[in-house]
Amino acid sequence: MIADMEDINLEKSAVAAIEKGGDLERLKFHLDRVAGSNVVLILFSYPEAKYPIESLLLKIKKIIKECSIKTKVDKISAERIKNKMKKSSKNGYFEEVKCKFARSSWIFPLIHGGITYGYLCVIVEKGVLAKEILDFVEDYLAISLEKALKELELIKVHGTLRPRAIALSSVHTVHRLISSTLNMNELLPRLARLCTQVTRAKMCVIYIRKKNYLKPQAVASVDSNLKPAKISILHSNVGRTLEEGSIILNRNVLWVPLIEEDLIGSICLRQKQSGKAFDSNDREILSVLAEQAVVAIKNAQLYETQNRILLESLKSLSKALDAKSPRTYTHPDSFVDLVLAIADEYGVAPEEKEYIKYATLLLDTGKLAVPETILKKPDFLTEEEYNSVKAHPIKSAEIVKSIKTLKPVVPIILHHHERYDGKGYPRGLKGAKIPLGARIIAAADTFEAMICHRPYKKSVNFRTAISEIEKHSGEQFDPEVVAAFKRAVKKGKIQKIFHRMQAEIKQTK
Amino acid sequence: MKELFAEFKDNTILIKTVRFFYENPACVDTADNIAGWIGEKKKSVKKILDFLVKHNVLNKDAAYVTEGYSFTQDKNLLLKIGNFLKDSENV
Numbered sequence: 001m002i003a004d005m006e007d008i009n010l011e012k013s014a015v016a017a018i019e020k021g022g023d024l025e026r027l028k029f030h031l032d033r034v035a036g037s038n039v040v041l042i043l044f045s046y047p048e049a050k051y052p053i054e055s056l057l058l059k060i061k062k063i064i065k066e067c068s069i070k071t072k073v074d075k076i077s078a079e080r081i082k083n084k085m086k087k088s089s090k091n092g093y094f095e096e097v098k099c100k101f102a103r104s105s106w107i108f109p110l111i112h113g114g115i116t117y118g119y120l121c122v123i124v125e126k127g128v129l130a131k132e133i134l135d136f137v138e139d140y141l142a143i144s145l146e147k148a149l150k151e152l153e154l155i156k157v158h159g160t161l162r163p164r165a166i167a168l169s170s171v172h173t174v175h176r177l178i179s180s181t182l183n184m185n186e187l188l189p190r191l192a193r194l195c196t197q198v199t200r201a202k203m204c205v206i207y208i209r210k211k212n213y214l215k216p217q218a219v220a221s222v223d224s225n226l227k228p229a230k231i232s233i234l235h236s237n238v239g240r241t242l243e244e245g246s247i248i249l250n251r252n253v254l255w256v257p258l259i260e261e262d263l264i265g266s267i268c269l270r271q272k273q274s275g276k277a278f279d280s281n282d283r284e285i286l287s288v289l290a291e292q293a294v295v296a297i298k299n300a301q302l303y304e305t306q307n308r309i310l311l312e313s314l315k316s317l318s319k320a321l322d323a324k325s326p327r328t329y330t331h332p333d334s335f336v337d338l339v340l341a342i343a344d345e346y347g348v349a350p351e352e353k354e355y356i357k358y359a360t361l362l363l364d365t366g367k368l369a370v371p372e373t374i375l376k377k378p379d380f381l382t383e384e385e386y387n388s389v390k391a392h393p394i395k396s397a398e399i400v401k402s403i404k405t406l407k408p409v410v411p412i413i414l415h416h417h418e419r420y421d422g423k424g425y426p427r428g429l430k431g432a433k434i435p436l437g438a439r440i441i442a443a444a445d446t447f448e449a450m451i452c453h454r455p456y457k458k459s460v461n462f463r464t465a466i467s468e469i470e471k472h473s474g475e476q477f478d479p480e481v482v483a484a485f486k487r488a489v490k491k492g493k494i495q496k497i498f499h500r501m502q503a504e505i506k507q508t509k
Numbered sequence: 510m511k512e513l514f515a516e517f518k519d520n521t522i523l524i525k526t527v528r529f530f531y532e533n534p535a536c537v538d539t540a541d542n543i544a545g546w547i548g549e550k551k552k553s554v555k556k557i558l559d560f561l562v563k564h565n566v567l568n569k570d571a572a573y574v575t576e577g578y579s580f581t582q583d584k585n586l587l588l589k590i591g592n593f594l595k596d597s598e599n600v
Contacts (some may be wrong), residue, residue, distance in 0.1 A: 163533065166546065177537075180572035190570060197568075197579045200535050222582045273582065331524045494522045 010152065015045040015110070016120040017148035024120075027140055031122070034133055040067045040102075040123040046116050049085045053078055057483075060121070064101075069125050071101040081107060081121055089116045094138055096123075104128050106139055110145045117145060170198055178296040180451050182303040183350065188218035191293055196220045198289065199282050201254075201269040205229065208265040208297070214239060217265075222273060232264065242266050247287065251277040256290040260298055267293065307354070310405060314361045321365065331448060332504040334497050336360045339444045341493045345484035346440065356437040359412035361443065366395025390425045393417050412437035416445065419476045431478075441479040443469055443485055446476070451498060453504055462498055513564045514593060522549050525556050530580040531594065534587075537570070539581040566590065575579055 009128075018024065024041050031039040031303035042063050044056070049330055057078040064073060077099040084095040088109040097105045105123040109116055120141055122129070127138055129137075174194045183189040188206045195204040203221040205228045207214035216228040233239035238255060243263050248255035252272075258265040267290055272278060339360045343353050367375060374385045381389065397414040400406050415429055422430030424442075460468070466489060473482035480485040488494050516523055525547045530536060538546070544554040558578050561567040566586065570577040579588065 166533050166536050166538070168533065173542070173575070175577040177570050177572045177577050189568050190572075193568075194537060194570065194577075194579075196582070197537055200582075223584070271594055383577050455519050 011046045011117045013152050014148045015043055017151055018144050019043055023144040035124050035127040035129055038125040042121040045118040057134050073101050084170055085119045108141050112145050172293045175292045184300045187300050192218040192220035198275045202273055203270040205268045207265055214266055220444045249283050256286045258290055258294045260294050320363050332501050334500040335448055338497045339441055342440050342485050355408045359437055360410045362400050363416055365399045366392035370393045378472045387471055396427050411435045416441040420478050421475045439481050441482050443477045522553050523557050534580045539578045
């Protein structure tokens with residue numbers, strides 16, 4: 001009984017598994033002991049048994065030769081073997097075959113679950129096998145076949161489940177990678193790249209909704225420089241279909257909408273690297289990724305909003321302080337640009353730069369605790385007055401400490417008056433023990449103090465201020481920060497900020 | 510590239526790792542899971558994965574504690590790796 005090609009392969013595979021498994025060698029070893037060393041075992045798969053008689057004859061000859069038995073195999077005997085195969089298959093029992101070239105021989109059918117997988121031909125050149133031995137061979141073959149079939153099933157399950165398990169694990173890892181990213185500029189390109197990776201597509205575009213358009217925000221491509229255009233949601237078929245929440249699956253394009261109540265964007269894949277068409281498997285994987293992407297994108301958007309609100313609040317606080325007494329508690333707006341220009345040249349990481357930005361806005365809030373008469377005194381300060389001024393970083397840090405999200409900012413504020421040689425305040429920290437942000441701000445603060453007029457000190461010109469910073473490299477300032485500052489000067493960044501700062505100061509006056 | 514293929518000759522974990530990615534090019538996974546897939550110790554596999562990243566055979570994405578490794582999409586490199594794996598099978 002043969003159902004289809006898969007069954008044929010299974011029959012061949014089952015017989016091959018018995019051959020490879022070593023069960024035949026073991027059986028031959030025992031039969032040789034019983035009948036003398038002249039037993040020949042030949043396995044035929046079910047399809048093989050249907051081959052023309054010449055093929056069967058060839059196989060029998062070959063194996064008998066391999067067993068070093070010198071006998072002449074004739075066609076009539078081979079035909080008898082073939083006929084007994086049919087009969088044994090029908091009866092379900094082993095059959096004796098009268099062969100000219102052997103003293104005795106038998107055909108054992110390999111049957112399991114009503115299906116014949118093949119036959120074992122047992123040839124004994126000299127001698128006879130007892131009925132009990134033949135019964136044993138029959139049982140032995142039944143167990144071998146069952147074992148081979150279980151092994152094949154295990155291979156099949158492994159072959160089916162393993163790729164799925166790997167794909168599932170990949171989707172899970174991608175989920176972990178994108179959900180840990182809160183920066184949209186990092187998230188979207190990463191998402192695009194991982195989508196091409198998981199689906200082996202040539203290109204992936206992440207579109208984000210801006211009013212009634214889907215705008216491409218990130219592109220990952222294997223070998224294309226194609227620049228995708230924005231898509232109208234209302235006036236294009238793609239836009240309208242995605243708005244309805246439907247997936248578009250074509251041979252070479254796969255669109256999956258990103259939906260959180262409404263359409264917030266879309267992931268678009270173009271062409272498989274293999275040249276094959278996108279299929280339901282790609283659709284399934286991309287749908288799962290899209291669901292995860294929606295959460296990651298919303299989180300990143302919320303984080304961006306939260307950061308913007310925080311920054312605006314800090315700016316408002318800074319403005320409020322400035323309104324009380326301009327430039328007493330705050331720096332010019334361009335001071336932030338000055339600090340960030342140095343941080344950029346230094347190569348500060350984006351997250352750290354954000355903290356430095358926040359610190360810059362809140363540096364001198366602690367001066368609120370210092371009497372205004374001291375801060376505006378045009379003369380030298382008494383020791384007591386100076387100590388009061390020196391306490392302002394501690395006061396500033398105490399004020400900022402109460403805002404949880406600004407925790408990383410506190411050390412920057414606290415130590416922005418430390419000196420690289422350890423002679424600064426409030427703790428007298430030295431070298432790399434001073435937070436990087438504080439080291440950058442220290443140089444920028446001094447530069448700004450020199451170019452802006454103070455009650456107790458007249459301003460100096462741009463070149464003099466730069467020379468002063470250079471002069472104190474390694475003493476007051478971190479040499480690497482000074483080097484970054486000089487690079488920013490060389491690129492003209494500091495000059496531009498200087499001019500803006502001057503204009504701001506004039507406006508305040 | 511020479512260093513990479515020279516290493517191939519004696520390092521079975523390296524061959525197993527590259528073969529795994531060659532057979533599962535869409536995989537993006539952590540060192541822990543990849544070690545599981547190829548049946549080797551995580552510490553040894555992690556070392557190999559970073560070696561392969563250095564030679565652009567693998568890409569590495571990192572976000573906080575998660576590090577995901579994925580196979581190159583460079584056609585030429587894929588071809589070279591394919592040939593090398595075939596050769597290593599024949600040896």
